[in-house]
Amino acid sequence: MARLELDRLSKRYGDFHAARDVSLDVAEGEFLVLLGPSGCGKTTTLRMIAGFVEPTAGTVKIGGRDVTTLPPWKRNTGLVFQNYALFPHLTVGQNVAFGLEMRKVAKAEADAKVLDALKLVQLDHLIDRLPRQLSGGQQQRVALARALAFRPDVLLLDEPLSNLDAKLRHDVRVEIRSLQQRLGITTVMVTHDQEEALTMADRLVVMRDGAVRQIGSQKDLYERPADHFVADFVGRSSFLSGTMAGDAEMKTAGGLTVRCAKSLSGPAVMALRPERVYVGREPISGQDNTFPGEVEFVSYLGSLIDIHVRLSPQDRVIAQVPNHDSAALPAVGDTVHVGWAATPAVFPADSDMRA
Template sequence: MARLEIDGVSKHYGEFYAARDVSLDVAEGEFLVLLGPSGCGKTTTLRMIAGFVEPSAGAIRIGNKDVTRLPPWKRNTGLVFQNYALFPHLTVAQNVAFGLEMRKVSKAEAASKVEDALRLVRLDHLGERLPRQLSGGQQQRVALARALVFRPDVLLLDEPLSNLDAKLRHEVRVEIRSLQQRLGITTVMVTHDQEEALTMADRLVVMNEGRVRQVGSQRDLYERPVDHFVAGFVGRSSFIRGEMHGDTLTTDGGLAIRCERQIVGKAEIALRPERVFVGATPVEGLGNSFPGEVEFVSYMGGLIDIHVRLSEHDHVIAQVPNHDGSILPSVGDRIHVGWAPTSAVFPAGDSASEG
């Protein structure tokens, strides 16, 4: 394992910037996740680390060694591709050994390393099978073994779970995280799946339009998003806009919402759905309670989302646990919602100022 430093790295094609001025410092043994929508620059950044895309500017260092202009095979990074990129005509063992052959490792040493790598991912009994004879989860583990077989300084994962079904994704991400912690290998993973990012990462990097928007722990990004984009992308939020006077936001729809902060000017608050409470009568003791009309109810098993219109301009989503005997509201029902003043998050970037 090694420290990874990305210093002011950009990649442009003509006037279009796929990544712009990306700077990250990944500690030895850290699991860093690049999170963002399609086209945000996360995969371009990963491929610049791997050496498959040459930066237009900036520097990349692995273990204090500048690798910016080195080809992939001289960087000692292991990359797991989104589609696994297994050779269909080679056995599992031969697929895993392929990188070692390119590095001119002797056959005896390669055989030992392949056996160790397959044992790590619990596939040592399937070495003679072809990829088509494996399940999706097993193919993913073969790709992981191939990336780990030469003990890379940095492991790179390009949306490695996107081809698996939902249940298998849950299982495999636990396996990957456990293996990474056991090996202590520095890891960078790309994903657009928020749940994957929140459950696997030591730190998250949220990207959009080629830029890094925020770096931090899961709690940092969820509790203290720096802007509207992060608040909307990491988890879910209901956004309400209006004018702040002291600790009260007067919304565009005429609601008077009490907040913890005291600021002046136009502002926007974000409310997380699990912090919005619902009731048939006014919600007492929280500081904010408003009547509204149910617009949509989403049943998700253990949780229920209730979309509530509070005014012509204001609506919120409440997420409530599905307890035994829970009575679900129906579309068109009149209910009350409430939340504490401390539940309102002010994403940075609004025009309000501290009062």
């Protein structure tokens, strides 16, 4: 258990920046999630923490000690791989004991610790099995027990749930999270699954093209996304693009004047969360913006309904409404009114994002 500090950590392969100036400060016992699409640099960052990738620049400190130049076997980090990487020729018990054995822990003490670690993941009854005799979920828990048994300073999880089926994934998420909290172990997890990230993390780091785009709590990322990319990647948004037309007003591509809660200038993009967009038969009162539009598409999700409303040939918003009364839902082709409050989620248009 220790604090983990990354200071302007970078990795360059020729002209390609796998990670640039990644600075993170993970508090003792904190669960930090690196989130981003594939190729965003999250795995490279994790592998630099573990010691498998040598940074081009920057430092990694674990518990105040600079480990940047230390090889992985001298770092005391517990790593859980996407494919678990259990040693197939060793039993569950021998797998879990491996880290203790490398640390020359006496046999009796090691045996007790192996049993403790396996009890943590409720697999102590399978101690003599070989990995191939276990289900995927069981293998995943053995990998976790193996990474925890020697009490690492930092626990690193590399997409640990992506090989599990959906049902199991939900259970394991909660299990890992509560285990991590019970042990109070500093943890960094890499994932591309935002739902997984949102349910497990204390704090999230959204990355793209090797760089950190935003660090914050779930609420920070959802309510106050830092840029177009984060607004698009975390949660769902529909976007209106246009040009800022004065103080807290944007002129959309389709000519609508939309009020927002931020002042900018130049080309801009506005992100609207579907559940914050109201739909009605009459103009929406009490909202900063209200426009008529034509229902273009209705998506029935069961408890929720997505309604896509076209406001102009260039502007479309998505509203998500609770399914209170399916008979009262608008149909495709109906004219409806949509409204929403002025939002601070307006960003300068991002050249590498489609609007």
